[in-house]
Amino acid sequence: MFAARCNMGMAYYDTKIGIRHPSLKYDLFGKLVEACHKKGIAISAYMNVGLSHEEGLLHRDWTVLTPEGYSYLPNKMGNFFRKMCYNSPYADHLIAMASEVVRNYPVAGMFFDCMGIHECVGVECVREMKRLGLDWESHEVRMDFAHMSQVRIAKKLSGEIKGIRHELLLYFNGLAFEDQRELGSYLEYECLPTGGWGYDSLPVYARYARNLGKPVLNMTGRFHESWGDFGGIRTEASLEYDCLNGLANCMRTTIGDHFHPRGDINKAAFSLYKRIYGRLQKLDPWLDEAKPLTDIALLVPKNTFKYTGHSSLSGIHAASGAARILCELKQQFDILPEDAAFDPEKLVLLCDDVQLAGKSLELVRLHLKAGGHLISSAWSGLDAEKKEFALPEFWHLSYKGESPHNPAYINLKTGFAEDFPDMPLSLYDNGIQVEALAGAEVVAEIVAPYFNRGWDGEHHIFYIPPDKPTGRPALTMTPSLAHFTHPILSSYHKHAQVPIRQLFEAVLKRLLPRPLLRTSGLPSFARATVTSLPKRRMVHLLSYVPERRGAQIDMIEEPVILKDIKVELRLDNLKPERAYLAPDRKPLDFEIKPNGYAKLTVPEMPGHSLLVFEE
Ligand SMILES: [Zn+2]
Structure with missing residues (x-):
């Protein structure tokens, strides 16, 4: 892939519509397409959608107007200080440029970048919201409208350029994976661990995206810091690990670079790619068409990977904590939205906050009725209103509201998990309170603190030892199901308590005795x-x-x-x-x-x- 137009709004091809990079004296993109074709290499064109700084500079009426009234945000060093509005005349210009590239060059596809969801009170956006009877003064409504506009421009782009050449490979970076189910030909997860993504997000997104029916690319980069760090280079081991980690999760690899606009070749970077790809290429016979094998279906709230106007990040935190625990335990798992059909052979893990209603309730009921196994935590397994467990005949628990203790401690029945420390262990995040009914074994109990954390007008109540066992369960089990009362998965993401993982492992040993x-x-x-x-x-x-x-x-x-x-x-x-x-x-x-x-x-x-x- 190579830039036909970059985020600065400069074209690297012979354009009649856009702005060619002023120091470029020839058709760089055209030459590259020609060179790749000579070597039998397919090439896609990159075009930035959300950013096009030079065009935004010259056409302020094409840019997003923020609700505070900015077309340029105060921090000019943030790359997104000026963004393009998908509902302004920019949309037609963008589509015309994308069509120009597809018409004039035999590209294999197009990659559209920086397609964020940006609320805008520019005249086109406000008038359309008014016409649709939407409350344009509400932040949530503006975000929902921006989301609709984002998907709409992707559809328009796809329709126009696929009308020119139907077989194009398309990807819209920034759209939720499921929003481009009908639009993208493949999926790509942008993950530059040192550029802010960290090393924990790849397993989460890989294990989700690979179930959506399309090939998934793992996009990493050569930069020491983030994109555009011209003088930064990764160590060989770290870049190789990114690639291998993706391949081990059944993703293919791309390594992103930033080409010098003068056309200079960065010898160190290219020699790094050659060494790494040289080694990886030999693994092809064992990677091509390889499919993941898994034992566990990790079900997450369906908005975890999707845009919702007022979504919180808690879903992704719980998924990340769960993925970390399962990866450390060498367990094989996929991540699925709560209402997805799962293989009945799998152990189901309901991730901290998955309520059961409608389709998910039916799927889980059938799974448990057929003898399937399940682990749930915190608010998972409750009904949609969070009033009671949705399937008490399997959980054998009664819901008693939110946990009144802050902090709570967990005390384990001796012998259940060998390595678990013999002491009341802190549960750092609030959970729920339950009563065990006949049929549920109480494996661990809640120990109350002397006082709750807080301020009594005189003292800050901070150092709080555990007091007495409450008789309330912290972990219950039946022969086929375990429930933790606290959000141990999102807590593991935040606090990484090894004993909690050891406890989880002991539960898994009972419910998944024959792992892959x-x-x-x-x-x-x-x-x-x-x-x-x-x-x-x-x-x-x-x-x-x-x-x-x-x-x-x-x-x-x-x-x-x-x-x-x-x-x-x-x-x-x-x-x-x-x-x-x-x-x-x-x-x-x-x-x-x-x-x-x-x-x-x-x-x-x-x-x-x-x-x-x-x-
Ligand atoms: Zn707008």
Whole structure:
């Protein structure tokens, strides 16, 4: 992919409509398309939609007017200080430029960038809101209208350019994945870990996006900091980890760069790509068409990955905490919206705040009736009004409102989780209160604090020891279901308490006794995913640790080399004749155990190992 028009609003192709970069003396984009075609490389055109600074500078009437009255925000160093309005005459100009590119160059597709949802009180937006009878003075209404405008411009763009060439590969960066179900040809997750995304978001978005029926690309970048950091370069291990982490989650890879407008080649960056892609290319036979294998369906509130006018980030925090716990435990899972149909064989994990009603209620009822297993936490499993558990015949709990304790402590029944400390452990975030009914075993109990945290007019009540057990459950279990009363998943995202993960692991051992993968000798920071191809099951093992360095940067400078990793893979119907390490096909001795698992030892793991069990 290469920029036909960048976020500065400059075109790099021969345009009759837009503004060509003033120092460009030839058709750079055209030359690149020609060069790629000679080598049999497909090339897509990049065009920024939400930003086009030079055009916005010359056409202030094309820019977003914020409700405070700014067409330029006060902080001019924020790249989004001036944004383009999708309802202004800019829309026709944008569509004309995109059509010009598609008509004049044999591009494989187009990537439209920075398609944010920006509320605007420019005259076109306000008049349309008035015409539609919308309350244009309400922030929520303006955001909903901006969201509608964002999807509408994407549809217009797609319609116009697909009318010129139908087979174009299209992606609209900034639209929710599900909003481009009918528009995008593939999905792409922009994730530059050092540029603000961090290393925890890829598994969450990958495991969600890969279930939406389209190929998913993992877009990382070569910059030490974020986009446009011309002089910044990633360490080889960190960039390679980004790529491998995506590949292990069944995403393909792109590495983003920022080309010098003079056409200079950055030799260090290109040599880095060559080394990394040179190694990754050898893995292709085990990556192409590989599908993830999973045991767990993690159901999240359906607005977690979608725009809602007044959405909070709690859904994504809970999904991130859950993903972190499951990744550290080497569990195989997909993330699905709460009303998605899931494979009845899977263990269902309802993520902190998933109420059951309508379709989700029916799906969960059928799952549990058929003997399926489930774990829920906090407000999950309640009815839509949060008045009572939606399926008390399976939860065997009665809802008693919000937890009155701040903080609450959890005390575990001895022997349930070996490593759990023998003490009341802090639950840092508020949850709910329940009463266990016949059929539910109370595994852990809530211990009340002496006082609640707060201010009594004289004292700040801050240092609060645990007092007495309350008799109220903190964790209950039935043979097929476990419920935690507190939001342990979003709490794990914020607080990362290892004992909470140990407790979760003990629950999983009961409810998922035969996971796809069991390992020993693989530390909590290592990651393991299972994928499949016809006649093959594969295990990716990854051992890279991001370390916080400086104020904001998480650094991976080298992989952590691990030795003697024991792996057991559930075979189901696979009858492997050989096991080896890809890509060298270095054979590994393995044993098929009577319990249906293949067992082997990986003598040394140099950061990434791809184990293959093959018929
Ligand atoms: Zn507007």
